[in-house]
Amino acid sequence: AQKITQTQPGMFVQEKEAVTLDCTYDTSDQSYGLFWYKQPSSGEMIFLIYQGSYDEQNATEGRYSLNFQKARKSANLVISASQLGDSAMYFCAMSPGETGGFKTIFGAGTRLFVKA
Amino acid sequence: DGGITQSPKYLFRKEGQNVTLSCEQNLNHDAMYWYRQDPGQGLRLIYYSQIVNDFQKGDIAEGYSVSREKKESFPLTVTSAQKNPTAFYLCASSRQGVYGYTFGSGTRLTVV
Numbered sequence: 001a002q003k004i005t006q007t008q009p010g011m012f013v014q015e016k017e018a019v020t021l022d023c024t025y026d027t028s029d030q031s032y033g034l035f036w037y038k039q040p041s042s043g044e045m046i047f048l049i050y051q052g053s054y055d056e057q058n059a060t061e062g063r064y065s066l067n068f069q070k071a072r073k074s075a076n077l078v079i080s081a082s083q084l085g086d087s088a089m090y091f092c093a094m095s096p097g098e099t100g101g102f103k104t105i106f107g108a109g110t111r112l113f114v115k116a
Numbered sequence: 117d118g119g120i121t122q123s124p125k126y127l128f129r130k131e132g133q134n135v136t137l138s139c140e141q142n143l144n145h146d147a148m149y150w151y152r153q154d155p156g157q158g159l160r161l162i163y164y165s166q167i168v169n170d171f172q173k174g175d176i177a178e179g180y181s182v183s184r185e186k187k188e189s190f191p192l193t194v195t196s197a198q199k200n201p202t203a204f205y206l207c208a209s210s211r212q213g214v215y216g217y218t219f220g221s222g223t224r225l226t227v228v
Contacts (some may be wrong), residue, residue, distance in 0.1 A: 045159075045208070
């Protein structure tokens with residue numbers, strides 16, 4: 001069965017510093033997609049970044065990058081130059097197939113606190 | 117602007133009553149999803165629909181029902197058979213070949 005594990009319930013980071021949020025996954029599929037979402041206190045989930053299992057380069061989107069280590073089954077999110085607005089819950093997710101299709105599963109989340 | 121609208125934002129229900137949560141999208145997305153979120157937990161899939169008039173059960177479908185009569189709409193009914201319905205419900209949509217979901221702002225359901 002597929003599983004996503006986020007071992008950090010909460011993280012603190014100083015404003016303008018970088019932070020890494022951990023995510024490990026378990027799947028027997030050869031093809032899968034990995035995602036990170038942000039959930040501010042308003043509740044809406046915001047898609048941040050995507051990595052396909054066959055992508056050899058780590059995905060980047062602005063200040064977000066995904067550190068993909070396939071052999072270790074990890075997909076850590078790195079946020080550079082943290083901002084106060086980055087304070088939120090962050091969820092790692094995985095879908096069967098590369099296009100983020102049906103039955104995406106989510107981890108339990110990591111709450112990030114950015115300190116001024 | 118295109119997006120997903122969930123209503124109401126807050127909903128209170130008495131035990132034994134059915135209640136329907138609304139989800140409407142104007143993104144022309146084919147697929148729509150309902151997830152449930154409990155405190156300290158990730159999202160769990162309730163139902164999903166790939167096309168109109170078709171839907172499949174997710175991991176926790178018991179006590180819930182859905183319909184997909186229009187591409188834009190995917191309402192979720194929480195029935196009295198759902199033993200612990202108090203939760204935050206999120207609706208999402210996606211387009212084939214496009215990565216990631218677009219989510220609505222959620223409905224917080226409380227059973228009183």
